[in-house]
Amino acid sequence: MSARVLIVDDVPANVRLLQALLEAEYFEVHTAMNGPEALDVVQRVRPDIVLLDVMMPGMDGFEVCRRIKANPLTRQLPVILITALDQPEDRNKGFQAGADDYLVKPIDEMTLLTRLRALARFKFLQDELESSIGDELLLETRVDNEDDKPARLAVLLNEENANGQLAQWLREMHEPVMFSDPVQLLEGVRAGEFEGVLLEMPLNRHDTVRICSQIRAMTHGRQIPVMLLVHKADHKELAQALEVCASDYLNCPISRDELAARLRIQLRRWRYIQRLRESLRQSVTFSMIDPLTGLYNRRYLFTHGRAMVEEAAQRGRALSVLVMDLDYFKKVNDTWGHDAGDAVLQETAKRLSKQVRKLDVVCRIGGEEFAVLLSGSDGRMARMVAERLRCAIASKPFKIPTEEGEKDLHITISIGLASFENRNDTLEVLLKRADDALYQAKQQGRNRVIHHDPSLSSEEKAS
Amino acid sequence: MSARVLIVDDVPANVRLLQALLEAEYFEVHTAMNGPEALDVVQRVRPDIVLLDVMMPGMDGFEVCRRIKANPLTRQLPVILITALDQPEDRNKGFQAGADDYLVKPIDEMTLLTRLRALARFKFLQDELESSIGDELLLETRVDNEDDKPARLAVLLNEENANGQLAQWLREMHEPVMFSDPVQLLEGVRAGEFEGVLLEMPLNRHDTVRICSQIRAMTHGRQIPVMLLVHKADHKELAQALEVCASDYLNCPISRDELAARLRIQLRRWRYIQRLRESLRQSVTFSMIDPLTGLYNRRYLFTHGRAMVEEAAQRGRALSVLVMDLDYFKKVNDTWGHDAGDAVLQETAKRLSKQVRKLDVVCRIGGEEFAVLLSGSDGRMARMVAERLRCAIASKPFKIPTEEGEKDLHITISIGLASFENRNDTLEVLLKRADDALYQAKQQGRNRVIHHDPSLSSEEKAS
Numbered sequence: 001m002s003a004r005v006l007i008v009d010d011v012p013a014n015v016r017l018l019q020a021l022l023e024a025e026y027f028e029v030h031t032a033m034n035g036p037e038a039l040d041v042v043q044r045v046r047p048d049i050v051l052l053d054v055m056m057p058g059m060d061g062f063e064v065c066r067r068i069k070a071n072p073l074t075r076q077l078p079v080i081l082i083t084a085l086d087q088p089e090d091r092n093k094g095f096q097a098g099a100d101d102y103l104v105k106p107i108d109e110m111t112l113l114t115r116l117r118a119l120a121r122f123k124f125l126q127d128e129l130e131s132s133i134g135d136e137l138l139l140e141t142r143v144d145n146e147d148d149k150p151a152r153l154a155v156l157l158n159e160e161n162a163n164g165q166l167a168q169w170l171r172e173m174h175e176p177v178m179f180s181d182p183v184q185l186l187e188g189v190r191a192g193e194f195e196g197v198l199l200e201m202p203l204n205r206h207d208t209v210r211i212c213s214q215i216r217a218m219t220h221g222r223q224i225p226v227m228l229l230v231h232k233a234d235h236k237e238l239a240q241a242l243e244v245c246a247s248d249y250l251n252c253p254i255s256r257d258e259l260a261a262r263l264r265i266q267l268r269r270w271r272y273i274q275r276l277r278e279s280l281r282q283s284v285t286f287s288m289i290d291p292l293t294g295l296y297n298r299r300y301l302f303t304h305g306r307a308m309v310e311e312a313a314q315r316g317r318a319l320s321v322l323v324m325d326l327d328y329f330k331k332v333n334d335t336w337g338h339d340a341g342d343a344v345l346q347e348t349a350k351r352l353s354k355q356v357r358k359l360d361v362v363c364r365i366g367g368e369e370f371a372v373l374l375s376g377s378d379g380r381m382a383r384m385v386a387e388r389l390r391c392a393i394a395s396k397p398f399k400i401p402t403e404e405g406e407k408d409l410h411i412t413i414s415i416g417l418a419s420f421e422n423r424n425d426t427l428e429v430l431l432k433r434a435d436d437a438l439y440q441a442k443q444q445g446r447n448r449v450i451h452h453d454p455s456l457s458s459e460e461k462a463s
Numbered sequence: 464m465s466a467r468v469l470i471v472d473d474v475p476a477n478v479r480l481l482q483a484l485l486e487a488e489y490f491e492v493h494t495a496m497n498g499p500e501a502l503d504v505v506q507r508v509r510p511d512i513v514l515l516d517v518m519m520p521g522m523d524g525f526e527v528c529r530r531i532k533a534n535p536l537t538r539q540l541p542v543i544l545i546t547a548l549d550q551p552e553d554r555n556k557g558f559q560a561g562a563d564d565y566l567v568k569p570i571d572e573m574t575l576l577t578r579l580r581a582l583a584r585f586k587f588l589q590d591e592l593e594s595s596i597g598d599e600l601l602l603e604t605r606v607d608n609e610d611d612k613p614a615r616l617a618v619l620l621n622e623e624n625a626n627g628q629l630a631q632w633l634r635e636m637h638e639p640v641m642f643s644d645p646v647q648l649l650e651g652v653r654a655g656e657f658e659g660v661l662l663e664m665p666l667n668r669h670d671t672v673r674i675c676s677q678i679r680a681m682t683h684g685r686q687i688p689v690m691l692l693v694h695k696a697d698h699k700e701l702a703q704a705l706e707v708c709a710s711d712y713l714n715c716p717i718s719r720d721e722l723a724a725r726l727r728i729q730l731r732r733w734r735y736i737q738r739l740r741e742s743l744r745q746s747v748t749f750s751m752i753d754p755l756t757g758l759y760n761r762r763y764l765f766t767h768g769r770a771m772v773e774e775a776a777q778r779g780r781a782l783s784v785l786v787m788d789l790d791y792f793k794k795v796n797d798t799w800g801h802d803a804g805d806a807v808l809q810e811t812a813k814r815l816s817k818q819v820r821k822l823d824v825v826c827r828i829g830g831e832e833f834a835v836l837l838s839g840s841d842g843r844m845a846r847m848v849a850e851r852l853r854c855a856i857a858s859k860p861f862k863i864p865t866e867e868g869e870k871d872l873h874i875t876i877s878i879g880l881a882s883f884e885n886r887n888d889t890l891e892v893l894l895k896r897a898d899d900a901l902y903q904a905k906q907q908g909r910n911r912v913i914h915h916d917p918s919l920s921s922e923e924k925a926s
Binding site: 001222311 | 590751830
């Protein structure tokens with residue numbers, strides 16, 4: 001993995017040292033010697049991560065960080081503060097400025113590289129989702145005031161700590177659920193019950209990294225925040241834990257402020273990713289749905305329908321297509337107005353959907369025209385379904401709104417039917433055949449089902 | 464990183480050996496002793512990667528691989544064949560069965576682990592995109608016959624090979640562009656001109672891994688296939704190259720079939736990811752657009768508009784909202800029919816869009832109702848824009864289709880205007896105020912702009 005890293009420090013020797021370290025690991029390094037230059041590079045180069053020295057003349061690192069985090073376009077850019085200041089209040093100042101991490105000099109190389117890789121992985125996922133969402137929806141996805149609300153956390157501590165100060169703090173900030181059995185914790189995470197996990201390291205009776213890796217091996221656990229509470233940090237073991245799975249760690253003894261800050265950072269990041277996903281899922285759903293009737297739309301018919309036809313061809317499965325059109329619908333609109341027309345379309349959608357199975361696809365193609373794809377149904381079965389659909393429309397009057405209150409309207413539908421016949425049939429061919437049959441149904445007096453007869457070409461039938 | 468790996472081998476000792484190796488690296492391991500059991504586990508556990516022994520009694524590894532790849536639901540699951548068979552024809556048989564990689568025993572541990580991690584990273588990205596797309600669109604995204612067409616490849620070989628057998632093979636299979644300068648190659652990749660990159664390793668005059676990492680540091684280069692052509696393989700160096708950046712490698716001397724197969728695998732995977740992205744982008748776009756007019760829809764107004772209001776509040780920027788409604792539009796539909804009505808809506812959309820700046824947002828809220836968000840415009844400026852929009856509709860007749868040919872229709876629009884006034888204003892509040900003003904415009908005779916007067920409550924004005 002490589003990534004673009006911006007190093008900001010006013011001491012050239014420091015810059016060169018970090019630059020050499022990162023370039024040896026094949027990161028792409030950019031540098032800046034002061035705050036304003038850093039902000040400029042952030043805009044121009046769009047780095048993936050910023051390593052930011054705190055003590056600089058003029059604009060200090062806290063201020064640079066604040067400005068990066070105040071700009072909606074760079075708010076999600078990870079910033080690691082690097083400093084000789086190691087007092088708790090300095091740390092808090094850093095986190096309050098919005099820093100994603102805070103490393104105290106002298107910096108352990110392995111820790112830094114592991115941090116960078118973990119942040120880069122997350123940044124790449126974020127970039128991927130953001131670029132799918134595009135600029136138009138992104139702005140709104142970024143704004144959320146719910147990001148700091150209390151979270152349900154799965155917590156596994158050694159017995160002697162399960163009721164101590166830490167547990168107390170967690171209860172004050174969030175909604176911790178204390179586990180003693182990793183299996184139960186994993187089940188809860190798998191069921192999506194938590195927004196974060198806290199594990200003590202080492203645990204007296206379990207392998208922390210193993211539990212952590214089991215969370216990461218779940219499809220839904222891949223990005224959930226997993227925080228380690230570390231005693232007697234063995235650097236190598238910790239680096240491995242971060243490489244394999246952990247999102248962040250806290251060294252014991254833990255300060256309340258740092259616990260709060262690091263949890264907040266992890267939760268915000270996770271919630272942002274979840275929001276991006278949700279926004280994408282919603283967009284996909286909306287893009288396939290006709291807003292008036294809630295049926296699938298034309299786009300869906302042509303994407304999903306094509307795949308259904310290919311599947312039928314490959315597996316030799318039956319497939320039938322109905323194309324249908326409400327009879328004399330223009331009259332409804334002209335006589336009773338648009339609202340009445342819309343009510344008829346909505347009721348039609350309901351009745352059609354009720355008569356088919358879940359795996360069948362009902363679409364509104366446009367205006368008063370509908371299509372149904374019947375998966376696994378040959379011509380004979382499809383004919384029965386079509387007849388059922390025709391009856392569902394014709395058998396019971398439609399209620400429409402008029403200026404004098406509700407009114408009953410008698411509505412009928414004409415249906416053309418075509419079935420998948422040979423491996424060369426495409427969706428377009430099937431729809432064309434069904435359309436021809438629909439034309440026949442209209443010609444022959446409407447309110448009927450016509451099954452396309454493959455032995456006649458459409459020219460012959462139209463004559 | 465952790466992942467679910469399925470090990471399939473009929474020799475228990477082999478299974479145990481691999482299992483121990485992978486579990487030490489914190490992979491989640493599942494096992495199967497024969498083909499049918501493997502296919503069952505694939506369905507149940509949904510592993511991220513399959514390690515598959517070739518020589519098994521009953522169903523051999525080739526057949527298991529073929530079946531995994533024949534099922535649309537598991538086609539994208541990476542399969543690594545592991546075997547003692549090291550003849551070129553065995554390898555080809557493996558690739559023809561659809562294997563993603565082919566490792567010959569005894570297996571080098573580092574190579575295997577690096578492969579697994581690279582495949583897992585790719586699989587995770589794929590899972591992420593697939594889960595956003597959802598089952599409905601996925602099937603169709605998976606089907607594509609274009610995946611094996613020739614690709615434009617950026618190639619950098621040492622001078623002595625640039626005109627040799629390899630270059631010849633590449634020209635026969637794909638569209639290689641030969642570079643001698645890495646800077647030019649990187650520019651081409653950055654510009655999105657290529658679907659894959661081939662680099663010789665080592666290069667006489669450049670650092671292959673460095674070039675490779677520079678590709679990966681580009682946002683658009685993160686997943687592009689990068690293939691190494693390796694002489695004198697130094698295992699450690701190669702492992703680092705794979706860890707940092709390379710997608711795959713070929714050992715010299717290269718066989719034509721293996722070159723073709725490995726390129727095909729990489730290109731298919733890349734094209735599939737690109738298709739997933741494209742499908743997501745399209746969905747997002749569709750989900751925000753009114754299909755009749757091409758304007759933004761109601762959903763977009765409420766997502767993006769909300770973000771615009773929050774931005775105005777945070778930055779103290781001006782923002783105005785217009786809500787507008789075509790006058791007597793029902794008559795157009797009733798008298799001239801639906802097609803005429805649609806033509807009027809489409810022409811209205813065109814005229815409105817032409818009169819505003821790119822950063823303003825024009826939406827069709829529904830029916831004949833539109834809204835415009837004017838970013839950075841205070842009431843005075845917005846009033847001028849609104850007046851311009853009103854004129855753009857009223858000043859020139861609309862052409863509508865009728866049964867007797869085109870006809871000119873005089874159309875007007877009423878507009879209500881409201882501006883962002885204080886930090887507590889929400890989008891809903893602004894729209895409500897603009898709506899009240901629109902009501903006044905209709906009351907006062909239509910074809911006019913009414914600016915909501917903040918000094919009057921809506922009750923007073925309505926009286």
